[in-house]
Amino acid sequence: MKQNILILAAVGFLSVPVAGAANVTVSDAWARATMPGQKVSGAYMQIQSDVDARLLGASSPAVPRVEVHEMKMDGDVMRMREVQAIELPKGRTVSLEPGGFHIMLMNLPKPIAAGDVIPLTLVVESGGKRQNVEVQAEARSPMGGGTMQHHHR
């Protein structure tokens, strides 16, 4: 008699095993709480894949428009642009963080309050295969003021 017991445990991270696909681990996912009237925010996380992979995009049922962005210094001006993909080299933890890569949350229908949970679906490609990675990003109020804030205006 053969018995397969599959135990799925979520201990502060999400792992999505799919046959032939990358094992992608996302940790410390959070989104920035917004002020009333603010239509954009960012989501940040640590992503690690067990094979070379790429983050191609993201979506959320709670956010009308979601883009993958990068912030970079251009001379002495901080600029932000949409990127086609973020490389996830095998075994390396890639940080999406304020001032660097981030998930841009746009056209927000209502403010994001600290403690809100924003569900995100990441699209990850590896070896020609695409998979969805579900992430729950908990909203936090930014610490120490808005020095890393950016605006789409």
Ligand SMILES: [Cu+2]
């Ligand atoms: Cu952005």
